[in-house]
Amino acid sequence: MAEVTNVSEYEAIGREKLPKMVYDYFASGAEDQWTLAENRHAFSRILFRPRILIDVSKIDMTTNVLGFKISMPIMIAPTAMQKLAHRDGEYATARAASAAGTIMTLSSMSTSSVEEIASTGPGIRFFQLSVYKDRHVIERLVRRVERAGFKAIALTVDVQRLGRREADIKNRFTLPPHLKLKNFEGLDLGKMDKVDGSGLASYVGGQSDRTLSWKDLKWLQSITSLPILLKGVLTAEDTRIAIQNGANGIIVSNHGARQLDYVPATIMVLEEVVKAAQGRVPVFLDGGVRHGTDVFKALALGASGIFIGRPVVFSLAAEGEAGVKKVLQMLRDEFELTMALNGCRSLSEITRNHVIAMWDASRL
Numbered sequence: 001m002a003e004v005t006n007v008s009e010y011e012a013i014g015r016e017k018l019p020k021m022v023y024d025y026f027a028s029g030a031e032d033q034w035t036l037a038e039n040r041h042a043f044s045r046i047l048f049r050p051r052i053l054i055d056v057s058k059i060d061m062t063t064n065v066l067g068f069k070i071s072m073p074i075m076i077a078p079t080a081m082q083k084l085a086h087r088d089g090e091y092a093t094a095r096a097a098s099a100a101g102t103i104m105t106l107s108s109m110s111t112s113s114v115e116e117i118a119s120t121g122p123g124i125r126f127f128q129l130s131v132y133k134d135r136h137v138i139e140r141l142v143r144r145v146e147r148a149g150f151k152a153i154a155l156t157v158d159v160q161r162l163g164r165r166e167a168d169i170k171n172r173f174t175l176p177p178h179l180k181l182k183n184f185e186g187l188d189l190g191k192m193d194k195v196d197g198s199g200l201a202s203y204v205g206g207q208s209d210r211t212l213s214w215k216d217l218k219w220l221q222s223i224t225s226l227p228i229l230l231k232g233v234l235t236a237e238d239t240r241i242a243i244q245n246g247a248n249g250i251i252v253s254n255h256g257a258r259q260l261d262y263v264p265a266t267i268m269v270l271e272e273v274v275k276a277a278q279g280r281v282p283v284f285l286d287g288g289v290r291h292g293t294d295v296f297k298a299l300a301l302g303a304s305g306i307f308i309g310r311p312v313v314f315s316l317a318a319e320g321e322a323g324v325k326k327v328l329q330m331l332r333d334e335f336e337l338t339m340a341l342n343g344c345r346s347l348s349e350i351t352r353n354h355v356i357a358m359w360d361a362s363r364l
Contacts, residue, residue: 004318007311007327008290014085014314022084024167025200026313029257031164035265036257039288042265045358046297051343059336060346065282065305066152066227066248068124071101073347074295074331077286077307078128078154083111083179085317091120093312096324098123100332105154105307108141111175113182118148126152128231130159131216133209137187142224144183151227154251155220158232160210162200163259173200217245229284232259234269236276243280249304250277252285256309267298268359274302292334299347300355 004010015023029036061072076097083089090112097104098121105126106117117125127150132138145153167173175181209216220228227248232255233239239250252266252273266287274283282304289295289306298306308331315323344350 004326004330006291007315007330010311010314010318010323010327013318017317018085021171021173024171025165025173026079026085026310028165028167029261030259031166031261033257033261035254035261035263038265039254039257039267040265040290042267043288043291043294043297046267046301047356047358048293048296048342049354049356050341051354054343054345056340056343056345058345059339061332061336061339063305063347065103068103068151070103070124072332072335073299073303073305074328074335075103075284075305075307076105076312076328077309078105078107078110079309079313080107080109081111081175081179081181082107082313082316084175085313086320088320089316090117092316092321093324094120094123094125096321096328097125099325100328102328103151106150108156108183109181111179111182113185114141114144114148114150116182118150125150126154126229128154128156129220130156131209131212131220135219137184139223141183142220142226146224146226152229152248153220153224153226154229154231155217156231156255157212158253158255158259160208160212162208163255163261165200165258168200175200214241214245217242217247221246231286233273234263234266236272239273239276239283243277247281249282249284251307252283252287252303253307254287256287267294267301270298270301270303271357289331292331292336292338295331295335296338296342296344296350297355299350300352301357302352 063073090110094104094117103124105128107128108130127145229249229251230242230247231251232253233250252270254263266285270285277283284305285298285303286307289308295306311327312324315327342354
C-alpha cells in the first residue's frame, strides 16, 4: 500500500477493501447527498488571517472536555457496527483513542459491548445513546454504561426516524449473521433481519421511539448522573431550549448528512449555536473534518473541539488499529502546523479574528 499522506486517502483504500454494501453504508448520505458534499465544501469557504512574527517554538494543544484533560481537541465520533470495517472493530478504535490521549464515543449500535470496550484498558470514553421504545432496555443499558466507566452520554436527538439512504435500500443493507449489535444481545434486539430494502431502516423503524421529546431529556437525567451532550443540534432555538433543560453540552451535527438532506453544513451553523449557548455549555462539532485546518477553523468559530467519524472507519478498514492511530496523528500534526502558521501557541489564542467566513459579507 502506498504511503498515506492525508486522511481522505483512506476512503479510497476503504472502497477497494470493503464489500460494496459496507463501503456504501459508511460513505453515503441521505437522498441527493447534497449535505454530504456541503459538509466538506463549506470548510473551503473559510479563509485564514494569519499573524506573523510570533514565537511558535512551543505549541500546546491540550484541552479540557467536561473536566477531563485530553491531548488535543480532536475526538472520535460514534460510528455504528465497526466490525464491518475490520475484525477488531471498536476494540481497535478504543485502543487507538487511548494511545492518542483523546476521547472515543461508542455507538449504541456497536458490534462490541460497553463491557468489552471497558476491558481494553484505560481511556476516557463517552457513550452515544439512541432511545428505543422499550425504556426498560435503555435504562438497563445506561446502568451498564455507568458501571463500565464511561464518562458522559451523547444523546442522539435527530433519529426518531431514519433518513432515506438510497444506497442502503439498493444494496439491501443488513448486518451479517456473524455480527451482532452487542449492547442489545440477549434482549432479542441484537440481530438485523434481511428485508426487501434497508435492513437498518427496518430495524430502526421497529425500535426507535418516535415520541422522543424534550421531556425525555428530563427522564434521562433522572436515571443517570452522567453529563449529557445533545448530538444533532443545528439551530440557536434548540440550543437555548437544550440549555434550559439542563443539557451539559451541544454537538452540532447533521448525523454525517445521513438524516435530512439539504440542511446546512455543520460548520456553517456553528457560530449560531455558539452565540446562543453564550458560554454556558461547551459546543462541539462533527461532520466533514478531514484536515487540521478544519479543526482550527471550527475552534476559531467557537467550537470547544471536534469529532471525526468516517476517517476512523476507513482507516480501520485499511490498517486496523494502526490506521486509526495514524489518522489521529496526522490530524494532530496538521492542526499543530496550522496553529503555528497562524501564530497561535495555545487553543486560547485561536480567535474569530483568525478567519474570514466567505458567507460573512461584513468581513470581506
